[in-house]
Amino acid sequence: xxxVAQSPRYKIIEKRQSVAFWCNPIxxxxxxxxxxxxxxxxxxxxxxxxxxxxxxDSQLPKDxxxxxxxxxxxxxxxxxxxxxxxxxxxxxxxxxxxYTQYFGPGTRLTVL
Amino acid sequence: xxxxxxxxxxxxxxxGAIVSLNCTYSNSAFQYFMWYRQYSRKGPELLxxxxxxxxxxxxxxxxxxxxxxxxxxxFIRDSQPSDSATYLCAMVGNQGGKLIFGQGTELxxxx
Numbered sequence: 001x002x003x004v005a006q007s008p009r010y011k012i013i014e015k016r017q018s019v020a021f022w023c024n025p026i027x028x029x030x031x032x033x034x035x036x037x038x039x040x041x042x043x044x045x046x047x048x049x050x051x052x053x054x055x056x057d058s059q060l061p062k063d064x065x066x067x068x069x070x071x072x073x074x075x076x077x078x079x080x081x082x083x084x085x086x087x088x089x090x091x092x093x094x095x096x097x098x099y100t101q102y103f104g105p106g107t108r109l110t111v112l
Numbered sequence: 113x114x115x116x117x118x119x120x121x122x123x124x125x126x127x128g129a130i131v132s133l134n135c136t137y138s139n140s141a142f143q144y145f146m147w148y149r150q151y152s153r154k155g156p157e158l159l160x161x162x163x164x165x166x167x168x169x170x171x172x173x174x175x176x177x178x179x180x181x182x183x184x185x186x187f188i189r190d191s192q193p194s195d196s197a198t199y200l201c202a203m204v205g206n207q208g209g210k211l212i213f214g215q216g217t218e219l220x221x222x223x
Contacts, residue, residue, distance in 0.1 A: 041215055042116075042215050042216050043156065043213050044213070045210050098204055098209070099204065100161070101158065102158070105154055
């Protein structure tokens with residue numbers, strides 16, 4: 001069974017630029033999550049999708065972050081404009097239930 | 113106060129040692145408790161999860177939950193260099209909701 005795929009793996013941008021990340025979850029997993037992991041911290045949930053719908057986006061900075069899930073499968077997370085404090089690893093996870101989430105390798109974002 | 117507290121380490125032990133990793137939490141609504149392992153530049157990988165209080169064993173790994181003390185532990189027996197990673201505890205309530213992670217403990221097992 002293929003795992004969660006993410007791209008790109010690394011991205012370096014200047015502040016105020018925009019960036020997008022892509023995630024392909026495990027086939028059949030209805031729930032998809034985006035997390036932000038700042039160096040030395042645990043992952044923090046940004047947004048949770050159940051199929052096409054948003055379940056929780058309470059910690060998503062909506063003035064600059066947006067996310068969508070296309071046809072209940074792939075998802076993109078966008079940051080526009082990026083700030084220095086957005087430097088982090090962005091993790092995508094998918095699951096059949098809340099207790100067994102499978103994570104992708106992450107996208108490491110550096111904002112200069 | 114953070115909902116989940118975890119000593120970030122780093123923790124360095126010799127090969128073969130018993131390792132004890134711990135987390136404390138403040139939210140009594142948490143019912144499911146997970147341990148994830150994260151190798152450098154990789155995503156977290158679920159090791160095991162337990163429901164409510166009690167112990168769960170899987171090979172060299174044992175998870176313990178003491179809800180009365182709001183304290184969870186992960187023990188690793190006969191530790192190996194391949195166990196060197198960051199270990200994250202995580203927890204969630206009965207109704208699902210957000211998975212809340214600890215800060216992670218960096219473990220190094222020396223040959």
